[in-house]
Amino acid sequence: MTTSRPAAPAPVPAASRRTRPLRPFGRRRGNRVSFWVGCASILGGLLLWQGATVVFHVNPLVLASPTQIAHAFAEMSSGGELTGHLTTSLRQFAVGFVIAGALGVLTGLLMGQFRYVRYATEPWVLALYATPSIGLAPLFIIWLGFGFAAKAFIVVLMAFFPVAINTLSGVESLAREWKDVAASYKANALERFVKVALPGSLPYIFTGLRLAVGRGLVGIVVADFFGAQKGLGFLILQGAQQFRTADVFVGTILLAALGVVLTTFLRTVERKVCPWRTDAS
Numbered sequence: 001m002t003t004s005r006p007a008a009p010a011p012v013p014a015a016s017r018r019t020r021p022l023r024p025f026g027r028r029r030g031n032r033v034s035f036w037v038g039c040a041s042i043l044g045g046l047l048l049w050q051g052a053t054v055v056f057h058v059n060p061l062v063l064a065s066p067t068q069i070a071h072a073f074a075e076m077s078s079g080g081e082l083t084g085h086l087t088t089s090l091r092q093f094a095v096g097f098v099i100a101g102a103l104g105v106l107t108g109l110l111m112g113q114f115r116y117v118r119y120a121t122e123p124w125v126l127a128l129y130a131t132p133s134i135g136l137a138p139l140f141i142i143w144l145g146f147g148f149a150a151k152a153f154i155v156v157l158m159a160f161f162p163v164a165i166n167t168l169s170g171v172e173s174l175a176r177e178w179k180d181v182a183a184s185y186k187a188n189a190l191e192r193f194v195k196v197a198l199p200g201s202l203p204y205i206f207t208g209l210r211l212a213v214g215r216g217l218v219g220i221v222v223a224d225f226f227g228a229q230k231g232l233g234f235l236i237l238q239g240a241q242q243f244r245t246a247d248v249f250v251g252t253i254l255l256a257a258l259g260v261v262l263t264t265f266l267r268t269v270e271r272k273v274c275p276w277r278t279d280a281s
Helices: 025-055 066-079 081-113 115-130 133-144 148-172 176-184 189-224 232-241 245-273 275-280
Strands: none
Touching: 025 066, 066 081, 066 245, 081 115, 081 148, 081 189, 081 232, 081 245, 115 148, 133 148, 133 189, 148 189, 176 189, 189 232, 189 245, 232 245, 245 275
16 A cells, blocks of 8 residues: 655745845955044055155155154143134034025936926026136135134035036936836826935935035134134144144044944945945945
């Protein structure tokens, strides 16, 4: 007598067993390698710099050594002078950057969605973007005075255009299918603006914001060159006038560090808000 055996269950495809994609090990390893290589490069550059100033007996009035810069940094930090310069510049940058970001995104979206708005505003945007902002800074000082408003407005002027132009590029790059789907659902202008143009342009908006960080920090320095009594730009200008190159480097390095921190923060936010872009890259 023969006995029938139950059929073996069919193998489950590998794709269905995996519930979520694994983070590539190679990407994590590559990030660690790039971090440590970058740190080694900076450390090597500082050692060469320090060695050159010692071997060639460089006059500190011409070029301060890294140890002299560190000493100046510690001296200004202990006395509270550096904190005052830093907080003043941060307030000016924060207000100017937020205003520039909001206006830039709104302007870029409106220009991309409504052609008559673009016809009216594009000549102004292109003309002002091509104009050296440092040439307009004295006018804003004359009109708005030497206070906080004028300096924040200079930051707005410097940081606005990268955000607006990149946002416009994002709206223009939207797939035609997205617009057709919105039209098929009878979406009005506001719905297309909020649910199609804005989400689709987010990667471009973040690119514009990262570019605006550097231009906004330049705006801080430019603003402080005209009648300021406190700020990182004032620290750099005062150090240059008094041949204290260590102070100049302290202000410059702090501005560079701010740029790196803010750009890294924006990249982190972008990965959370636009995960599809990270996966594609």
